[in-house]
Amino acid sequence: MSTTKTISRYPIPDVESLPLDLQSEIMEVQEKAGFIPNVFLALAHRPKELSAFLQYHVALMEGNSGLTPAEKEMIVVATSGINNCQYCVIAHGAILRIRSKNPLLSDQLAINFRKADISDKQMAMLEFAAKVCEKSSDISDQDLQQLRGHGFNDEEIWDIASIASFFALSNRMANFTGMRPNDDFYTMGRQIVTTQEMTKK
């Protein structure tokens, strides 16, 4: 199916034509995932921008943080749902299912994070991420104070805001290019069998 659908409104360069460091980053992710996520191919239309994009992404998503990797992805899925971004909801929804080992969470967050199976602290995290996403000009000291009241330290608060801000960029570029998620993402981590096993515990 995806073989006949274009993955971007813009032409996709051959990976071999890209700068070597981008080539090796793409190889690496391909090896890990078994396929090249379309965001790499769509944004490779502008190698310098892709390079900065990936550097930013690594700094935010792979750096040390008080937030777990799953919590970071929760921010991505919830705010991308608010922005109606097909690519980011589908692709990061898959990653979140894997990182959280919870096959239900991504769909819940994408539809309405306020009804998702998460802790009160995580709900406060997503309420703030939603404010960064939708109405950052209203952010006040009180918002930070509230997050501290839920047990977040200031570095974790920066992480929440910074991830929500980065995906404000990412969602817009995906929506603009008409970026198409790889079919594989739709089913990754749904782990049907495992789910039933989990409920037995």
Added chain:
Amino acid sequence: MSTTKTISRYPIPDVESLPLDLQSEIMEVQEKAGFIPNVFLALAHRPKELSAFLQYHVALMEGNSGLTPAEKEMIVVATSGINNCQYCVIAHGAILRIRSKNPLLSDQLAINFRKADISDKQMAMLEFAAKVCEKSSDISDQDLQQLRGHGFNDEEIWDIASIASFFALSNRMANFTGMRPNDDFYTMGRQIVTTQEMTKK
């Protein structure tokens, strides 16, 4: 997992305590689906309302129509996405995957129907359904004229409007009761293997 989560803010009656016609409707769907969708249990708190709800649902979703059963479910999933209704997106998303034999369509429609893999005619159908959902007071003769221009007849236009209107009710009751979708819905119709076979054709 779902075994420990409540499925409604209100108490769930024993099926045996319900009027006989409701009991048999519930048995029937249970036989077909293999489980009782939680909407039956949650709304059974008010048997008379459930009875009218189901009668309306049958009239709209199972009557003869120029719309295919899959197209009717597309309206449900797209407008329930706009209304951020967890239950209806997850449950009807499952039904749509089965009826459309397309494992990707429901997620696409729930996130942003304007980027989904559908025909121009179906897009016009969903644009109108979205207007019924969000701003019905602005509906004008021009809207109907536009749909006729896409090949819809007036009975089909009524179907679109009527389904979108009914789920305006349904989404609100699900959001109000905090209705929880059965876990089974998340994975139904994702047909992972079949998908890859389809892409080979």
Added chain:
Amino acid sequence: MSTTKTISRYPIPDVESLPLDLQSEIMEVQEKAGFIPNVFLALAHRPKELSAFLQYHVALMEGNSGLTPAEKEMIVVATSGINNCQYCVIAHGAILRIRSKNPLLSDQLAINFRKADISDKQMAMLEFAAKVCEKSSDISDQDLQQLRGHGFNDEEIWDIASIASFFALSNRMANFTGMRPNDDFYTMGRQIVTTQEMTKK
């Protein structure tokens, strides 16, 4: 005036062509009101849908409830005002004037329920109805808790939500069909003389 205006974008069936139970329901209301409210005629284009619609309406509006009949109509008028639904504001505005014996209340509620002559408890009821109407995805346990604090029990809270949800459907069908209120509704229950007598007390 109304004799020259169509009452729906769709054709109106002869009452005699309708199923017998619908015919007798229509006769009954005609006898009571002195005329057939246009909603019966407009929705009779689809007898099965009308039948479910009326069954639902009866279950909600005529069942036993902690809410008074006037309070139920207040919910209808206030949320129909939010949805800019000409038919429901005019028709239910008339019913509310009669049920509340207050000739001013309907116009106040339709324009801005927050400025209407109602009790604090009724204001809380309408604030919640407005949330069901406009942003049901944000409903939380706190909303119910707040209503309990105003003295509503859980069955009354269901009534508020269920009526607001049903008229979410009803308003959309009226807006879609371009349903025209009978002229009679505009003046019913305005009881000009009585008003002045009341102010003397």
Added chain:
Amino acid sequence: MSTTKTISRYPIPDVESLPLDLQSEIMEVQEKAGFIPNVFLALAHRPKELSAFLQYHVALMEGNSGLTPAEKEMIVVATSGINNCQYCVIAHGAILRIRSKNPLLSDQLAINFRKADISDKQMAMLEFAAKVCEKSSDISDQDLQQLRGHGFNDEEIWDIASIASFFALSNRMANFTGMRPNDDFYTMGRQIVTTQEMTKK
């Protein structure tokens, strides 16, 4: 009823304490209407502001214009409906019923002007008034061109914009002061008998 309700959040001065020109203006309207509309009393808290308010009102509503007096009131009622202003909808609704000799029009316009019994030209007038009311920063030369296409000249276009702008002020002051419409306004011009006579013609 109104005798027990305050008509403003602010104290109401004795008419005799007001400057003479305001006193005579108030006398004049009282003679014509049979009562003093509460807007005079509520805004008299600030005589200089009331004086400018009335001077502006006269310039707009009583000057020569290509718009009929009824059309001017249509602008007031429709935009006051958008602004949810109880006082202006009720009071100017009464005036409009009288000036248009149409007992239905005011309620229709207040609820949803797009469904009112008006001409296409009047609809264009109200669409523009609504834009002045809601999103004046988007007004462009095209808007004026469109109105000219409907047969409005530039002075009439100014009248539409100027009336909508003035009631942007008026609605806000009424909402701020909690201005209460006189009970009399609710029923003025409903002309129940006349209506039925009219429909016979």
Added chain:
Amino acid sequence: MSTTKTISRYPIPDVESLPLDLQSEIMEVQEKAGFIPNVFLALAHRPKELSAFLQYHVALMEGNSGLTPAEKEMIVVATSGINNCQYCVIAHGAILRIRSKNPLLSDQLAINFRKADISDKQMAMLEFAAKVCEKSSDISDQDLQQLRGHGFNDEEIWDIASIASFFALSNRMANFTGMRPNDDFYTMGRQIVTTQEMTKK
């Protein structure tokens, strides 16, 4: 630059053709400012309306008040920013810089008053002005109570609401006429040197 740009969509009358009292008001402001602000010329298309406009403006902006002249202009700049009104932000931004002797404040308020260098009391004043500007139908006794808690008396609260209401009119007329601010306003009161001197104190 401004010499080639029209200052209104409507023709500008010769000042000499205007009623004498308007002429002298215009002369006076020209003498004080060194130029005629374009609002006088653009609105002079309708001398009676301009006359009422100026009378209202004087009553609000030059009357005695517990608000300082600078605070009044803060209300104008902040609400005109919300209404995206080029003329009022630029012209009153200049006046505010002069009255507040603060060259930074106007730009801050026009972009986002919530991030401006103002006191908590002034912030409460602007939050209320913004509510009058954007959602006056939601104003409640609580809003006034809150302002009293910040030390405003009821006359000052009226001033805030009344100024915000008047500029609701003013912004709409400026947006409608395409009113162009005089170039002079852009730089008035920026007092570059003085700023650096102030920071030394």
Added chain:
Amino acid sequence: MSTTKTISRYPIPDVESLPLDLQSEIMEVQEKAGFIPNVFLALAHRPKELSAFLQYHVALMEGNSGLTPAEKEMIVVATSGINNCQYCVIAHGAILRIRSKNPLLSDQLAINFRKADISDKQMAMLEFAAKVCEKSSDISDQDLQQLRGHGFNDEEIWDIASIASFFALSNRMANFTGMRPNDDFYTMGRQIVTTQEMTKK
């Protein structure tokens, strides 16, 4: 004045403590501008993120493009105005004044780009940038087709979208950190004398 105001909610690191490449980038801009723009200091709280941020900024704002440097800044100022971002409007407003040699343009764009002194082609550019900023999920092929109709090629369209997307991130980080613009930016490029000379030509 700015000496007593904090420039971020987060601590500012010593420039000497930063990685060498960041130090030299900061030195370079300090030399050119005469001061260090606060964005460098505020974001330096996270050197890796700042590094990616600057790399992205250079790729977008300093690369070859069919858009002029002034047009790129126009996108920044207009979308930052929509996002109510004090830092970006003030700082990039200064840069735009310098690059466009037009002392009026920045204020116009920040308040309401639709009323600014720009060409029709530039207006189309900003309309699209505003859509990327506010509602990217609605972008369709038609939007790109429209821009091509105004003479933009596909690389220029990418530039518009990419700059608007990057400042979606930037505005959110500035709003989150409470980033304060340097006082210098307010007056840079206002070139009062030059303006009058320009109007003589």
